[in-house]
Amino acid sequence: MAVDLEGRDPGLAGERTELAWLRSAISLAALGAASIRAAPLPGLLILLVAVGVWWVSRTVRGPERRPGDPRRARMITLAGVVVAIAALAIVL
Numbered sequence: 001m002a003v004d005l006e007g008r009d010p011g012l013a014g015e016r017t018e019l020a021w022l023r024s025a026i027s028l029a030a031l032g033a034a035s036i037r038a039a040p041l042p043g044l045l046i047l048l049v050a051v052g053v054w055w056v057s058r059t060v061r062g063p064e065r066r067p068g069d070p071r072r073a074r075m076i077t078l079a080g081v082v083v084a085i086a087a088l089a090i091v092l
Contacts, residue, residue: 024053025053028047028053029046056075
């Protein structure tokens with residue numbers, strides 16, 4: 001008997017991934033809020049990145065999305081590029 005394991009979510013991996021995205025967004029928001037007083041522009045950039053991470057987590061993980069969906073891959077790539085550019089802007 002052949003079982004289709006391609007679309008199956010083993011255990012609670014999806015929920016753990018979603019919680020990891022959410023924790024990342026919350027920690028970035030806390031860092032941005034804490035740094036606004038010392039440096040307003042980098043603090044705002046960090047807050048914007050936190051909103052972007054939260055938005056990507058809501059967009060990537062959804063009931064209609066499948067692991068092989070090309071839109072999902074593009075969204076993850078876009079999120080990585082945005083976070084890298086924001087990190088570079090904060091460092092500079």
